[in-house]
Amino acid sequence: xxxxxxxxxxxxxxxxxxxxxxxxxxxxxxxxxxxxxxxxxxxxxxxxxxxxxxxxxxxxxxxxxxxxxxxxxxxxxxxxxxxxxxxxxxxxxxxxxxxxxxxxxxxxxxxxxxxxxxxxxxxxxxxxxxxxxxxxxxxxxxxxxxxxxxxxxxxxxxxxxxxxxxxxxxxxxxxxxxxxxxxxxxxxxxxxxxxxxxxxxxxxxxxxxxxxxxxxxxxxxxxxxxxxxxxxxxxxxxxxxxxxxxxxxxxxxxxxxxxxxxxxxxxxxxxxxxxxxxxxxxxxxxxxxxxxxxxxxxxxxxxxxxxxxxxx
Amino acid sequence: xxxxxxxxxxxxxxxxxxxxxxxxxxxxxxxxxxxxxxxxxxxxxxxxxxxxxxxxxxxxxxxxxxxxxxxxxxxxxxxxxxxxxxxxxxxxxxxxxxxxxxxxxxxxxxxxxxxxxxxxxxxxxxxxxxxxxxxxxxxxxxxxxxxxxxxxxxxxxxxxxxxxxxxxxxxxxxxxxxxxxxxxxxxxxxxxxxxxxxxxxxxxxxxxxxxxxxxxxxxxxxxxxxxxxxxxxxxxxxxxxxxxxxxxxxxxxxxxxxxxxxxxxxxxxxxxxxxxxxxxxxxxxxxxxxxxxxxxxxxxxxxxxxxxxxxxxxxxxxxxxxxxxxxxxxxxxxxxxxxxxxxxxxxxxxxxxxxxxxxxxxxxxxxxxxxxxxxxxxxxxxxxxxxxxxxxxxxxxxxxxxxxxxxxxxxxxxxxxxxxxxxxxxxxxxxxxxxxxxxxxxxxxxxxxxxxxxxxxxxxxxxxxxxxxxxxxxxxxxxxxxxxxxxxxxxxxxxx
Numbered sequence: 001x002x003x004x005x006x007x008x009x010x011x012x013x014x015x016x017x018x019x020x021x022x023x024x025x026x027x028x029x030x031x032x033x034x035x036x037x038x039x040x041x042x043x044x045x046x047x048x049x050x051x052x053x054x055x056x057x058x059x060x061x062x063x064x065x066x067x068x069x070x071x072x073x074x075x076x077x078x079x080x081x082x083x084x085x086x087x088x089x090x091x092x093x094x095x096x097x098x099x100x101x102x103x104x105x106x107x108x109x110x111x112x113x114x115x116x117x118x119x120x121x122x123x124x125x126x127x128x129x130x131x132x133x134x135x136x137x138x139x140x141x142x143x144x145x146x147x148x149x150x151x152x153x154x155x156x157x158x159x160x161x162x163x164x165x166x167x168x169x170x171x172x173x174x175x176x177x178x179x180x181x182x183x184x185x186x187x188x189x190x191x192x193x194x195x196x197x198x199x200x201x202x203x204x205x206x207x208x209x210x211x212x213x214x215x216x217x218x219x220x221x222x223x224x225x226x227x228x229x230x231x232x233x234x235x236x237x238x239x240x241x242x243x244x245x246x247x248x249x250x251x252x253x254x255x256x257x258x259x260x261x262x263x264x265x266x267x268x269x270x271x272x273x274x275x276x277x278x279x280x281x282x283x284x285x286x287x288x289x290x291x292x293x294x295x296x297x298x299x300x301x302x303x304x305x306x307x308x309x310x311x312x
Numbered sequence: 313x314x315x316x317x318x319x320x321x322x323x324x325x326x327x328x329x330x331x332x333x334x335x336x337x338x339x340x341x342x343x344x345x346x347x348x349x350x351x352x353x354x355x356x357x358x359x360x361x362x363x364x365x366x367x368x369x370x371x372x373x374x375x376x377x378x379x380x381x382x383x384x385x386x387x388x389x390x391x392x393x394x395x396x397x398x399x400x401x402x403x404x405x406x407x408x409x410x411x412x413x414x415x416x417x418x419x420x421x422x423x424x425x426x427x428x429x430x431x432x433x434x435x436x437x438x439x440x441x442x443x444x445x446x447x448x449x450x451x452x453x454x455x456x457x458x459x460x461x462x463x464x465x466x467x468x469x470x471x472x473x474x475x476x477x478x479x480x481x482x483x484x485x486x487x488x489x490x491x492x493x494x495x496x497x498x499x500x501x502x503x504x505x506x507x508x509x510x511x512x513x514x515x516x517x518x519x520x521x522x523x524x525x526x527x528x529x530x531x532x533x534x535x536x537x538x539x540x541x542x543x544x545x546x547x548x549x550x551x552x553x554x555x556x557x558x559x560x561x562x563x564x565x566x567x568x569x570x571x572x573x574x575x576x577x578x579x580x581x582x583x584x585x586x587x588x589x590x591x592x593x594x595x596x597x598x599x600x601x602x603x604x605x606x607x608x609x610x611x612x613x614x615x616x617x618x619x620x621x622x623x624x625x626x627x628x629x630x631x632x633x634x635x636x637x638x639x640x641x642x643x644x645x646x647x648x649x650x651x652x653x654x655x656x657x658x659x660x661x662x663x664x665x666x667x668x669x670x671x672x673x674x675x676x677x678x679x680x681x682x683x684x685x686x687x688x689x690x691x692x693x694x695x696x697x698x699x700x701x702x703x704x705x706x707x708x709x710x711x712x713x714x715x716x717x718x719x720x721x722x723x724x725x726x727x728x729x730x731x732x733x734x735x736x737x738x739x740x741x742x743x744x745x746x747x748x749x750x751x752x753x754x755x756x757x758x759x760x761x762x763x764x765x766x767x768x769x770x771x772x773x774x775x776x777x778x779x780x781x782x783x784x785x786x787x788x789x790x791x792x793x794x795x796x797x798x799x800x801x802x803x804x805x806x807x808x
Contacts, residue, residue, distance in 0.1 A: 180675040181668040188665055191654035198613060198645050198652075199666040199719070200634035259656040 012303065013251050013264060017271045024278045031281055038158060040273050045152075045162035046221040047269055050244045052166075052173030053217035055265045058248055059177070060210040061190035061257030066106060066121035067218040068241030069128035072234060074098040074219040075226030076132050079141040088148050092223050099219015100212055102128060107208030117211075132234040140233040143226070152228045162224060169217065174262040176213075186210060190257030246293070247272055250300040272296075313374060313390060313470045313502060314339050315360060320369035322355055329355045331526040332369070337471070337504060342497050344505045344513045347523035348546050348710075348738030356523070357473040357506045361393035362386030392464035393473040400459060402449030407431050409448050410462045430466070438465050439495055453599070454485030461492065471502040476736075478509055482599035482764060483799065490516050508738065510542050522546055547740050554739075555771035556747050558592075559754040565589040567625070568727050568758035571610065574619035579605040580782040583619070589726065592749065592759045594773030596766070596798050602782035603762045604646050607729050611643045612636045624726065637666050642720030644730040646762075652716045653704050660686045660700040663718045689718035694744050710741025717748060728752065731762040746772055766795040780805045 024031040050067055057064050078095035082088065106124055110117045143149075152162040177183040185206050188196040197203050221240075226232040251268030253260025275296065279289045315337040322330040330352045337343045337360075345353035358364045360371070362383040370377050373389055380386050383393065400409050407427060416423040416430070431444050440458045442451075448459055457477060464472050474493075478486045486509075493503055493516060507513055513520060514534050522529040522545040529545045543554075565588035574583040580602035587593045595603045609616040612631035621628045623639055636643070645651035654662055663686045664671060671682045686700050693714045697707055704715055713734070720728060733749065734742045749772065753759050763769050769776055770793050778786040778801035785805025788797055 179677060181672045181677060182675060184661060184665065184668055184677070187657055187661070188654050191656050192651075194651040195645070195654055196665075198611075198633050198643060200632075200637040201665075202632075202634055254656075258654070 013267045013271060013300070016300070017267055017274065020271065020274050020278065024274065024281070028278060028281045031278065034158075036277070036281075040270070040277050042160045042163050044269050044273050045160065045166045046225045047240060047243050047247065048163075048166035048266065049169045049221040049224070050217045050240065051247055051265045051269055052170045052262055053213040054244050055248050055253055055260060055262055056173060056177060056183075056186055057210050057214040058253055058255065059190045059257055059260045060186045060207065061193060062110065062117040062207060062210060062214075063255070064106065064121045064211060064214045065118060065241060066102060066125040066128060067214060067244065068238035069125040069132070070099050070102050070215055070218040071222040071225075071240055072232075072236055072238050073102070073128045073132040073135075074222035075232035075236075076136045076141055076234065078223040079143060079226055079232055080135065083141070083144050086144060088145075088151060088227075091227075092220070095223020095226075096216055096220045099215040099217065099222070101215070102219070103212035103215020104208060106215065107211035110211065111204035111207040117207075129234065136232075136234045138234065140231050142231040146230055148227060149230060152224050162228065165224070170262060170266060173213075177262060182206070182209070187258060191259070243269075243272065246297050250297055252300075255301075315391075315471065315502070316372040316375075317356070317360065318370045318372065320356070320359060320366045320371070322352075322359060322364060322367050328526050330359070330366075333523070333526070333528050334369075335521055335528060335531065337502055338519075339470075339502055340497060340500050341518040342493060342503045342505055342516055343519045343521065344507060344517040345521050345523060346506075346508060346510070346513055346542060346546060348508070348740060351523040351546065351738075352526040353506045353523050354475050355526075357393065357475050357504055360386070360471075360504065361391050361473045363393060363395075387467055387469070390468060390470040391473070392467060392469040392471070393475065394457065394460045394464065394477060395475050400448045400456060403447060405445050405447055406442055406451075406459050406462075407444035409459055410434070410444075410466050412463070414467060434462055434466055437499075438462065440492065452485065454481050454488060457481070457485075457489060458492070461496075470500070471504065472496070473504040473506070475506045476508070477505070478507060478512055483766070484598060484803070486512065508546075510539050513542070514539070543739055554743065554746075554767065556743075556750045558772075558774065559590065559750060565591060565756075565758075568623070569610070569760070570622040572620045572622070574606070574609065574616055574621065576605065576609055576614070576616035578782065580609075580616075580779075583784060585777055585784065585787075587727070587758045587760055589756045589758050590753055591775065592753045592761060592773045594769040594776040595760065595762045595779060596764075596769045596776055597779035597802050599764060601779040601802065603779050604731055605782075606779070607643075607731055607760065607762055611641060611729055637723055638669075640723060640726045642723055642725035642728040644716055644720050644728070644733060646731040646735070648709070648712055648716060648736065653712055655703075655705040657704065658701050659690070659695065659697055659704050659707070659715055662704045662715055663689060663700070663722055666719060667722050685722055686718075689722045692721065693718040693748060708738070708741075710737045710744075713737050713745065714741060717745065721752070725757065727758045727760065729760045729762075732764065733761060734763075734765065734768060766798055769798055770795050778802050778805055781807045783807050 030036055054064065054067060074095040077098045078091045081094040082091035102124065106121055109115055109120045152160065154161045156164055177186060185196065185201045188199065188201055189203055189206055193203060247268035248265045249255055250271055251264030253264050272293065275293070276289060318334045319332045320330055321328070321332050333352070333356060345356060347353045355364060359366050362380050362385055365381060372378065378389065380389065401412065410431065411427055416426040435441055440462055442455060442458055448456055451459070477489060481489060490512065497503060505517065514537065517534050519531055520534055520537060521531040522542065524546060567586045568589050570586040572584050575581050583606055597603050605614065608614045610621055612633050612635055633643070664682050667685065668677065671678050671685065690700050695711050695714045695718060697711060704712055707715070734745055737745065749759055761773055775787065775789040776793055776798060777784050778788065778798055780802055785807060786801035
């Protein structure tokens, strides 16, 4: 009984995912088909690439809202590089470099300026969006070689290459978090920053690395996404950041830092994805979809907060 | 107001915190609840004040059965709790905190003038004088506690539950609080005093109820008890002396740490001392005398302005906790909760944290080496837990503290700096910690102990430095050191 309750609360997101999954399988005709499930998987590739490292940032006690702006700026720089060099490699490197640079700046300000990470990244978001408009001159940038699209859309064992890349990213972030000294330090800094400092952890360096990783993920995802869509502009949709944070939180990683896991974020991403897919298959108006999504996030976080209150 | 509790039980998860406890608190008495951590004394206090709800049993107030489900309802009956962790709004002024939620209003506005009058009356009737406009965060711990008491009085509380009120106070603040408690009693208030400072308990109580493992052992008068009988009843065993035999201080040992004229702004000034291997050196003084600031600077947490530190004959040039741990200096911080434990992680993770560098290759943690190190110090420090894998937050305060000792000792330090090594620790764990420290010193470790507990300073250390206003005002050594000498120097030692 106790064990059951424990697993229920610890694995809440898995149970929720399973219930929605089974519910849709039995009530919706087209849900449980190889094609639909593959589509769901492939659509999450770019969110997953961001979510792995973003989870590390949140566990370390940080919060990075600038990932959305990085996701917009990176493809603009990347496409400019691609347009002038014609090289896909340079394009991807440029996109990643934008993310890394933004992450380092965020990290330096947060670690040495001692400014709250939410405020810091909110401010740098404005700057990054501004840079995106300046660099693109407000116009749409397009990729010069449409053929390169296959780099992210090619199917390998029936699944797109972008999804495979996401898998690699998730494995790397999982290993970093669970198997390395860096990961332990992330949990320690997020759990009790003073204790971590007194235990000899170089807190500033760790925060800079965490935000750099976060930026790197968003920069790369932005560049890869623009290969898929073949174009980018400064006014593109940056709501991917909301999807990422929602998934991390719904998965059960603590927004206060110190606890969480990569698998939780993966489960959170798919929970929301399956839910949205179900709405679409059942023809629910997208406007209502958003409202329901918002309620689901509140429910997940609320249940978590009640649970942790009861445990103390 | 007479409060009777009858056969009260309370369960938290797997632990029965209170097991059918019956007790009577007479009107206008100072009734103390003592016991080790986990004995149920705080739980009982919190149930009486409505913080927790009992699982079974009854509460009678003046002979009537009363049910209440919250602190608010308890307050309506005139019962308030002053918790261990104060619940004030630090950025707001004293007067705002005192009347928070019960402000006089004129329409939607706060009637400031009326509040002032009420505050003046409150000060006059309670004898607690404190500037109403100071932000609470700027006050000392003892004064913050006074604000809590004023707040309780402002709500017409007749019964005040005080949970470990002296735990965070310096010696002078403690005696001021004791005076205040006696005044409150004289004015007819009932005080339920939860504490494990036995000297305070014996001095102040009208009645003492001793608890162990969720049960009431006995209620007695202070004249019938002494330090030893209390400890015996609390631990359930004959306990012997509170401190182990001191090892012979090695006069010939090599100097491990040498501090020369260390100065940091107005925090401490011209501090010079040395500590040899095998020696336990105590630093005593009032809270705010610069003790903690000094050891934090030595360990490399905070900067200092001038002076130098030699470790094993070499002058340290770069100061940081990481560097110090590398050198082989262990550090136990003052506050277990704020600076010590990582609550959401396992005991094992908590213990190995500073030593991961030695346990990793290319960043990859060698789990079996980690397990070996953790198990060794888990056993050495006598931590009582099912396994090193349990969350540290599930352990009692004493065991969490032992885990922090394991964390420091796992680095095999040559110098161990322990700031308040037994703060908030039950009597049984205290003795275990003293044994541990004494054994480590006998094996050659140099140990620097900062402590506010005079018996600890006198009973444990070979030599004592007393600090006052950021300076060392006295050095005491030998078997003849007494608590009075230390206290005298701490209060009135000559500052240059």
